[in-house]
Amino acid sequence: MIGAGIGGLTSAALLAKRGYQVKVFEQSMVPGGCASTFRRRGFTFDVGATQVAGLEPGGIHHQIFSELDLELPTAEHCDPACAVFLPGEVTPVNVWRDPNRWQTERQRQFPGSEPFWQKLNDLFSHSWQFQTRQPVLPPRNVWDSWQLTRALRPDTLLTVPYTFSTVGQLLKGYGLYKNQRLKTFLDLQLKLYSQVGADETALLYAATALGVSQAPQGLFHLQGSMQVLSNALVKAIKRFDGQVFLGHCVEQIQLENNCPRFVRIRQQKTDETWLETADHVVANVTVQNLTQLLGQQTPQGYQRRVDKLMPSSGAFVVYLGVEQAAIPEYCPPHLQFLYDYDGPIGENNSLFVSVSRPEDGRAPNGKATIVASSFTDVQAWQQCNNYEALKAEYEREAIAKLNQFFNLDPRHIIHAESATPRTFQHYTARHQGMVGGIGQRLSTFGPFGFATRTPIPKLWLVGDCVHPGEGTAGVSYAALTAVRQIEAMENR
Ligand SMILES: Cc1cc2nc3c(=O)[nH]c(=O)nc-3n(C[C@H](O)[C@H](O)[C@H](O)COP(=O)(O)OP(=O)(O)OC[C@H]3O[C@@H](n4cnc5c(N)ncnc54)[C@H](O)[C@@H]3O)c2cc1C
Numbered sequence: 310m311i312g313a314g315i316g317g318l319t320s321a322a323l324l325a326k327r328g329y330q331v332k333v334f335e336q337s338m339v340p341g342g343c344a345s346t347f348r349r350r351g352f353t354f355d356v357g358a359t360q361v362a363g364l365e366p367g368g369i370h371h372q373i374f375s376e377l378d379l380e381l382p383t384a385e386h387c388d389p390a391c392a393v394f395l396p397g398e399v400t401p402v403n404v405w406r407d408p409n410r411w412q413t414e415r416q417r418q419f420p421g422s423e424p425f426w427q428k429l430n431d432l433f434s435h436s437w438q439f440q441t442r443q444p445v446l447p448p449r450n451v452w453d454s455w456q457l458t459r460a461l462r463p464d465t466l467l468t469v470p471y472t473f474s475t476v477g478q479l480l481k482g483y484g485l486y487k488n489q490r491l492k493t494f495l496d497l498q499l500k501l502y503s504q505v506g507a508d509e510t511a512l513l514y515a516a517t518a519l520g521v522s523q524a525p526q527g528l529f530h531l532q533g534s535m536q537v538l539s540n541a542l543v544k545a546i547k548r549f550d551g552q553v554f555l556g557h558c559v560e561q562i563q564l565e566n567n568c569p570r571f572v573r574i575r576q577q578k579t580d581e582t583w584l585e586t587a588d589h590v591v592a593n594v595t596v597q598n599l600t601q602l603l604g605q606q607t608p609q610g611y612q613r614r615v616d617k618l619m620p621s622s623g624a625f626v627v628y629l630g631v632e633q634a635a636i637p638e639y640c641p642p643h644l645q646f647l648y649d650y651d652g653p654i655g656e657n658n659s660l661f662v663s664v665s666r667p668e669d670g671r672a673p674n675g676k677a678t679i680v681a682s683s684f685t686d687v688q689a690w691q692q693c694n695n696y697e698a699l700k701a702e703y704e705r706e707a708i709a710k711l712n713q714f715f716n717l718d719p720r721h722i723i724h725a726e727s728a729t730p731r732t733f734q735h736y737t738a739r740h741q742g743m744v745g746g747i748g749q750r751l752s753t754f755g756p757f758g759f760a761t762r763t764p765i766p767k768l769w770l771v772g773d774c775v776h777p778g779e780g781t782a783g784v785s786y787a788a789l790t791a792v793r794q795i796e797a798m799e800n801r
Pocket of ligand 1: 356626
């Protein structure tokens, strides 16, 4: 197993439980990747992911934790899942968990849009049912195709005509495309889940991404920190006799007879390198990283596909440890701000913010954490002349924007620190510090995305670059798919 992100740990734990001998090599000293944490001055900061889907009964984390006989982490519902502030507005659009309350809210916020939302609901319901029957997408052999076929039902076919539609096209179909508030709200929310706005996001992906916020699904805020997820998975791996090696980087995958046979490991501390033999290699890395690990051995068609991908976003994240006085009363745990309507949604004009709750394990008594992220172009950080100055400027700007909602008087800020694509590249080894997987455009979502089954037999890709995309729930689903594929191959 290359990498101990949620994707790698989930695959490793499930394989170990099924009796496979598993070794996980993680280059960082902490497991969890983009869903890990770090501590400063009594505060615990979630590095990237802050909210979790799939903890409800039947949800993917719930399912996997039950299979591994792990206690489900303590968590609260995020309600609202997000409070979205559009430019110049002081009252947010609250994405409530209760479907009726959310319906009332959206009818009040976006009059005349209900038929559009009803269509999204219908698509979500059919797609969700389909997903619970565990299809393998995109299929790459007969077994995958069989799994896909047996997940189909007559209602799944109702989604097929929308396979090539975007959210923007559906808005046009309902005469809502020029509704600036609605379009902007969708752009903002979709960018979080799919990397791209309404014009580019595949409708079927969007229906799922937007639908999971409501009961009986919903988003959760973990007690303690995001680290509890990976810590529990590491515990399961060890309980089933698997091994996790932190501070060990995989530098190369070597093929023999077109199958992975060896991986070259480097112990970060001692610089010692050696070859480990493997029957299967599961790579919990970005698809770009995978081709780097294979080098010249990468099949040409695969390399061409990777080269043609549109660049993914990076994240600029500010981590603040503050006095509770900085937090307004009744502050929702997750907020999204757009600061102006000009230009595409992305760099510098929006922030996604997560705030700790009293006694949720992230801050000492009377204090709180604020984690705010924005999208950023990774190239700008790779090529900049004065990295420290650029980082300081971004941090200043982000704090100034946050100060419009929070009370960030300097006396209230106890700790401030930022992460850039370079930081993510260093700590998670992700290619150029890109995060959040591959944009869910028509050409790269679901049936047209990258598969867990690579063109090299016994080499598997898990994580947010493969179906069903990003988020801890998405990568867990990909991990389960890869494990089922390995099991099917071994039991043939
Ligand atoms: C700012 C931000 C906010 C987010 N918010 C949310 C959210 O609220 N909710 C949500 O569900 N998701 C969120 N996400 C997305 C989510 O964090 C990721 O999609 C998910 O955690 C990715 O998991 P992964 O297993 O695919 O990869 P990663 O987390 O990238 O893990 C890969 C691991 O592999 C290791 N590795 C890589 N290469 C090597 C190598 N060669 N040798 C050894 N080890 C290696 C890395 O160090 C890393 O630990 C957010 C992401 C970011 C960046």
